[in-house]
Amino acid sequence: MTGAAPGPTGYSELERARETAHARLGDALVASAWQMGQTLSLEQMIAGALALPIGRAPSPAKASSAAAWGLSHRETEVLQLIAAGRTNAEIAHALFISPRTASTHAANILAKCGLISRAELIAFAHTNGLA
Numbered sequence: 001m002t003g004a005a006p007g008p009t010g011y012s013e014l015e016r017a018r019e020t021a022h023a024r025l026g027d028a029l030v031a032s033a034w035q036m037g038q039t040l041s042l043e044q045m046i047a048g049a050l051a052l053p054i055g056r057a058p059s060p061a062k063a064s065s066a067a068a069w070g071l072s073h074r075e076t077e078v079l080q081l082i083a084a085g086r087t088n089a090e091i092a093h094a095l096f097i098s099p100r101t102a103s104t105h106a107a108n109i110l111a112k113c114g115l116i117s118r119a120e121l122i123a124f125a126h127t128n129g130l131a
Contacts, residue, residue: 020114046085066130070112076130078105083122083131 066076074095081091091102106118115121125131 016114018116023114065128069128071109075105075109075112078102079109079121079125079130082106082109082118083125085122 066079071079077095078091081094086094088099088102088106091097091106092099095102097105106121110116110118110121113121113124115124122131
């Protein structure tokens with residue numbers, strides 16, 4: 001058999017998402033966010049996310065910024081709750097939707113923003129004034 005062994009499932013999507021993040025945010029910001037994330041413990045990340053206020057309507061500036069990324073009003077609400085450290089179940093309860101719908105919104109937001117994890121999404125929300 002010739003040729004390289006296939007990579008892990010989803011590898012091309014991961015690389016595409018990384019390239020998109022670098023293109024949209026710039027190498028310096030991505031490197032800085034990555035480095036900052038490496039220095040925090042899980043407890044510190046959770047505490048920081050839980051300390052953020054939630055339940056506010058997005059400001060006009062946030063709404064226009066979210067629209068620039070192609071996010072709907074509901075996706076913007078979900079993004080803000082994710083940035084506040086809420087789980088899909090907590091998001092569902094707060095927005096009167098099912099946990100499955102919250103999960104679908106979260107996946108759509110990740111895809112639209114070219115990100116691969118909730119941690120990246122939290123950093124993205126704060127960097128772009130969407131949290």
